[in-house]
Amino acid sequence: MSSSRPLRADARRNREALLTAAREAFLSKEADAHVEDIARSAGVAVGTLYRHFETREALIEEVYRQEVDELCAAPAELLDRHAPDEALRRFLLLLVEHAAVGKGMAVALGSIMATDSPVFDDARRQMAQALDRLLDAGSVAGSIRGDVGGRTLLRALGAICGMHATDGWTDEAVRITAILFDGLRCGVRNPG
Amino acid sequence: MSSSRPLRADARRNREALLTAAREAFLSKEADAHVEDIARSAGVAVGTLYRHFETREALIEEVYRQEVDELCAAPAELLDRHAPDEALRRFLLLLVEHAAVGKGMAVALGSIMATDSPVFDDARRQMAQALDRLLDAGSVAGSIRGDVGGRTLLRALGAICGMHATDGWTDEAVRITAILFDGLRCGVRNPG
DNA sequence: GCATAAGCGGAGTCAGACTCATCTTATGGA
DNA sequence: TCCATAAGATGAGTCTGACTCCGCTTATGC
Numbered sequence: 256m257s258s259s260r261p262l263r264a265d266a267r268r269n270r271e272a273l274l275t276a277a278r279e280a281f282l283s284k285e286a287d288a289h290v291e292d293i294a295r296s297a298g299v300a301v302g303t304l305y306r307h308f309e310t311r312e313a314l315i316e317e318v319y320r321q322e323v324d325e326l327c328a329a330p331a332e333l334l335d336r337h338a339p340d341e342a343l344r345r346f347l348l349l350l351v352e353h354a355a356v357g358k359g360m361a362v363a364l365g366s367i368m369a370t371d372s373p374v375f376d377d378a379r380r381q382m383a384q385a386l387d388r389l390l391d392a393g394s395v396a397g398s399i400r401g402d403v404g405g406r407t408l409l410r411a412l413g414a415i416c417g418m419h420a421t422d423g424w425t426d427e428a429v430r431i432t433a434i435l436f437d438g439l440r441c442g443v444r445n446p447g
Numbered sequence: 448m449s450s451s452r453p454l455r456a457d458a459r460r461n462r463e464a465l466l467t468a469a470r471e472a473f474l475s476k477e478a479d480a481h482v483e484d485i486a487r488s489a490g491v492a493v494g495t496l497y498r499h500f501e502t503r504e505a506l507i508e509e510v511y512r513q514e515v516d517e518l519c520a521a522p523a524e525l526l527d528r529h530a531p532d533e534a535l536r537r538f539l540l541l542l543v544e545h546a547a548v549g550k551g552m553a554v555a556l557g558s559i560m561a562t563d564s565p566v567f568d569d570a571r572r573q574m575a576q577a578l579d580r581l582l583d584a585g586s587v588a589g590s591i592r593g594d595v596g597g598r599t600l601l602r603a604l605g606a607i608c609g610m611h612a613t614d615g616w617t618d619e620a621v622r623i624t625a626i627l628f629d630g631l632r633c634g635v636r637n638p639g
Numbered sequence: 640g641c642a643t644a645a646g647c648g649g650a651g652t653c654a655g656a657c658t659c660a661t662c663t664t665a666t667g668g669a
Numbered sequence: 670t671c672c673a674t675a676a677g678a679t680g681a682g683t684c685t686g687a688c689t690c691c692g693c694t695t696a697t698g699c
Contacts (some may be wrong), residue, residue, distance in 0.1 A: 262691055263645060290687065300648040305688065403626065411623040431603040434595065435623075439631030455665055455676060482656065492679045526658065 270307045272297040278318045278422045290314075323378045326353060327385045339392035340399055344436050346389055350412055351428045358418045393439075411435055462499045462585045464489040482506075515570040518545060519577045531584035532591055536628050538581055542604055543620045575601045585631075592633045603627055 262270065276297035280288035290311050293305040308314040329349055333342040386405030393399025412432070454462065468489035472480035482503050486496040500506040521541060525534040570578070578597030585591025 260645085265696070266646060269647085289685095302648055302690085303646075306646065311687065316476040344693080403622075407619050407622050410619045411626070427599050427602045429593075430599050434599075434603070435627060436630075438626040438628075452676085457665065458677060461678085481654095493657080494659085494679050495677075498677065503656065 266307075269297070269299050269303055273299065273304055273307055273314070274318060277314050278321075281315065281318060320378055322353070323381060326350065327381050327427060330385045330388045334389065334392055338398070339389060339396045340440060343389040343393055343399060343439070346386070347412065347432045347436055348429060349433050352425070379406075379409060386424070390439075398441070399439055407433075408439075451545065454595070458499075459581040461489070461491050465491065465496055465499055465506070466510060467514070468488055469506050470513075473507065473510060502503060512615055514533075514545070515573060515602075518542065519573050522580045523579045526581065526584055530590070531581060532632060533587045535585055535591060535631070539604065539624045539628055540621060543624050544617070571598075591631055595631060600631075 273293065274295050277288070280293050290304055293314070294301045297304070310319065320406070327350070329348055330342065333345055336342070337345065360422055383405035386408050386421070388405075390399055390401075390403065390405055390408065394401035412435075465485065466479055468485050469480070472488070474483050483493055485506070489496070496506070500509065513602070522538055524532065525537055526532070529537065548620045575597035578600050580597075582591055582593075582595065582597055582600065586593035604627075
């Protein structure tokens with residue numbers, strides 16, 4: 256699909272429009288968005304949507320992947336500016352806040368989780384690496400325990416972010432993340 | 448639905464059969480179970496299923512509520528047998544292991560989360576109370592920090608349990624929960 | 640310009656949740 | 670014990686929303 260020939264200009268434009276419309280729909284919509292609506296608001300027909308994306312899930316996946324790419328650029332920059340543990344703390348909160356934007360996205364991702372998509376695995380690996388970078392730095396500096404890997408931590412975060420309940424979700428997610436962070440530090444007593 | 452007259456004998460029997468079939472389906476099935484299948488394996492027609500449960504989600508909700516009821520009986524017993532922090536630790540792990548049984552259930556719950564069901568809110572309140580009981584006991588004993596409420600902790604746990612990914616999920620969930628628990632203790636240094 | 644293959648539209652198919660008109664049976668009173 | 674009757678069961682049919690398919694349109698390379 257992406258290899259042989261470059262996409263025709265109109266096709267590339269439509270593809271972008273679909274991704275934009277989808278991102279908007281998943282981030283803002285009350286419940287889960289319908290393909291027909293996404294296609295319409297991208298100014299194309301459903302057939303076009305399905306030419307670019309195998310299934311509804313594939314479209315969601317692609318939106319998700321783009322988000323992940325953006326996020327995974329952060330650790331390097333954070334480590335430049337802050338001490339490792341502070342960088343880690345900020346990254347955790349960044350993830351939570353980012354995830355907090357859209358409930359629809361979380362619901363959508365829930366349905367993907369059930370399908371064991373390889374794309375999803377890739378994203379996981381990528382995110383785990385980003386976290387490992389921060390954890391390793393913290394471990395070397397002696398401020399973060401060394402027995403927790405990025406994969407494990409990611410699972411925790413993905414979990415927290417995946418749980419979008421009704422009211423003040425963000426506040427709670429931030430608190431939970433702070434607790435998790437306290438659990439990761441060493442040489443510091445938790446508040447009593 | 449539950450007030451005026453007691454259910455007719457056959458109706459009660461069918462209702463039970465449906466709940467049993469549904470629980471089995473959600474706990475064992477690869478993906479999400481279809482109403483037709485649940486009805487069939489309960490030995491009734493779909494119409495009967497819908498006589499007892501407004502929607503597919505309502506059925507899932509009821510199964511979930513029963514599970515929650517069972518779980519919420521645990522804290523009292525644990526506090527009888529163990530110190531508060533140990534009781535809390537055990538309860539957290541109990542929740543995780545319990546949730547680990549069924550992937551289908553988690554997926555099913557995901558779809559309910561999007562509907563703001565009051566039943567779901569009740570369950571949340573009930574679980575939060577169960578956790579509060581343990582947290583308060585720990586706080587009084589001085590072994591658990593006092594600034595985290597059951598609601599917050601529940602969100603974290605529900606999140607962790609809601610995240611059923613492909614491979615060795617249970618192990619990771621247990622590890623995450625242990626980290627979370629470390630974050631909740633006071634007067635103890637985390638391993639480095 | 641033209642040929643042609645890539646891309647698009649949108650009515651149609653299909654699956655699965657849900658309904659309703661009709662038949663069946665538990666139950667309480669004579 | 671039997672009957673009246675309302676509660677309950679049934680399953681073919683409806684409806685909705687994801688996905689398909691084929692004829693039409695148009696970008697692109699010569």
